[in-house]
Structure formats: structure tokens, C-alpha cells
Amino acid sequence: MTTNAPDISVVVPAYNEAGNAANLAREIASAMDGRDYEMIFVDDCSTDTTRAELVAAKSEMPTLRVIAHRHNAGQSRSVRTGILHARGKTIVTLDGDGQNPPADIPTLVDALTRADAPEDLKLVGGRRAKRQDSAWKKLASRVGNGVRKRLLNDDADDTGCGLKAFDRQAYLLLPFFDHQHRFLPALMKREGFRCEFRDVGHRPRGAGKSKYTNFGRLFASLADMIGMIWLNARARNPRGSDEV
Numbered sequence: 001m002t003t004n005a006p007d008i009s010v011v012v013p014a015y016n017e018a019g020n021a022a023n024l025a026r027e028i029a030s031a032m033d034g035r036d037y038e039m040i041f042v043d044d045c046s047t048d049t050t051r052a053e054l055v056a057a058k059s060e061m062p063t064l065r066v067i068a069h070r071h072n073a074g075q076s077r078s079v080r081t082g083i084l085h086a087r088g089k090t091i092v093t094l095d096g097d098g099q100n101p102p103a104d105i106p107t108l109v110d111a112l113t114r115a116d117a118p119e120d121l122k123l124v125g126g127r128r129a130k131r132q133d134s135a136w137k138k139l140a141s142r143v144g145n146g147v148r149k150r151l152l153n154d155d156a157d158d159t160g161c162g163l164k165a166f167d168r169q170a171y172l173l174l175p176f177f178d179h180q181h182r183f184l185p186a187l188m189k190r191e192g193f194r195c196e197f198r199d200v201g202h203r204p205r206g207a208g209k210s211k212y213t214n215f216g217r218l219f220a221s222l223a224d225m226i227g228m229i230w231l232n233a234r235a236r237n238p239r240g241s242d243e244v
Contacts, residue, residue, distance in 0.1 A: 043067070076182075170188065
């Protein structure tokens with residue numbers, strides 16, 4: 001790890017991902033080889049060996065940092081904890097289950113930081129081209145994404161994809177709430193920022209099981225959607241400011 005702040009911080013929330021997390025860290029290290037980066041895994045008070053496996057992996061990967069929650073707080077809080085500890089200007093997030101291939105990270109980072117990028121571009125999100133999930137899960141996600149996109153007008157076809165690259169300072173301007181990670185494009189747009197999307201890969205889970213159920217996600221999303229509609233209705237954007 002460099003002594004100065006790296007350009008990129010890869011943040012990975014992990015809860016009970018024994019058998020996945022350390023291997024994912026190795027894949028991230030391979031994908032980011034030659035770049036100035038750090039990776040931060042946030043263990044959300046796992047009850048398995050996730051934390052021990054990650055701590056053991058630090059000896060082989062000097063760019064790996066492990067942050068441990070004292071109490072379980074959920075995925076959005078884990079992402080936020082990682083970003084608060086991060087030192088890079090550019091943040092990349094991906095899920096700890098390993099279904100987001102780290103090989104796609106450079107695609108999103110390069111799109112966000114390209115020389116001709118619009119000044120207000122602050123997020124480039126992944127769009128899972130070929131999801132490796134059950135038919136029922138894919139259907140539920142398609143319906144949920146369609147409803148959310150229509151109600152919030154966030155231009156995101158797949159906000160459930162955990163692989164995203166975005167500007168750290170822009171993220172810190174956003175209001176935080178539980179499940180915030182599902183609404184980052186809408187929140188960025190609310191703040192006056194631009195978002196773009198790129199196709200990325202997706203693969204089956206290697207070990208463990210999903211922490212969500214379709215019905216559990218549906219009920220949580222409905223409440224969150226109402227909150228987001230409320231937030232959008234009360235947004236006022238000065239479109240920048242100038243010292244005079």
C-alpha cells in the first residue's frame with residue numbers, strides 16, 4: 001500500500017462470505033494490478049470465518065484493509081463505513097458474494113475518469129448483461145427495476161448491480177438511509193450529477209447463500225421507494241454556486 005492517498009478505493013461489504021471474500025480480494029488485486037489503489041473489505045459482524053480469512057489474506061496483499069463492524073448493520077451501512085475509511089478519490093463498490101467479476105472494475109473506472117467525461121459525471125454503474133440467478137429472482141428484479149425507473153426517472157436499468165464506480169465527495173453529499181445503495185443513481189441525479197452505465201459480467205455465487213429473499217426485498221423496496229419519491233419532491237438544485 002502506498003503511503004500517499006491512492007487514486008482508487010475498492011469497497012466490498014461482506015457478511016458471512018467465508019469461502020468467497022479472500023478469493024474475491026485476490027481477484028481484485030489481479031484486476032487492479034498496475035493501478036494506484038486500495039481495497040477495503042467491511043466485515044458486517046459475520047458469524048462465520050469471513051473476518052479471519054480476510055485478516056489472514058492481508059499478509060499476501062498489502063493493498064487489503066479489513067474494517068470490522070462491532071454490530072451487524074446491513075449492506076448500505078457497510079458500504080458507507082468503507083467509504084468513510086477510504087482514501088481514494090474514486091470509489092468502486094462490488095458485492096462480497098463474488099458474483100460481480102472484478103475484471104470489469106477497470107471498465108467502469110476508465111469510463112468515469114476518461115479525459116472527455118462530462119464535468120458533472122459522478123457515477124458509472126454496472127449493468128448485468130447475463131445474470132446468473134434463478135428465473136424467479138431475475139423476474140422479480142426486472143419488475144422492481146422497471147417500477148423504480150418509472151417512478152424515480154433515474155435512467156438505471158439495473159440499480160441492483162453492486163458494481164459501481166463513483167466520486168467519493170459526490171457520494172458524501174447524498175442523504176444516507178438504510179438500503180441507500182439501491183438508489184445511488186437516483187440520489188446522484190437528485191443532487192444534479194450525471195450517471196452513465198456499462199454492461200458488466202455476472203456469475204453464480206461460489207459459496208454460501210444469498211442474504212435476501214424476493215419478498216423481503218420487495219417489502220423493503222416499497223417503503224424505500226415512497227421515501228425516495230418524498231426526497232425527490234423536496235429537492236431544490238441551485239445548479240452550482242459562485243463566490244462574488
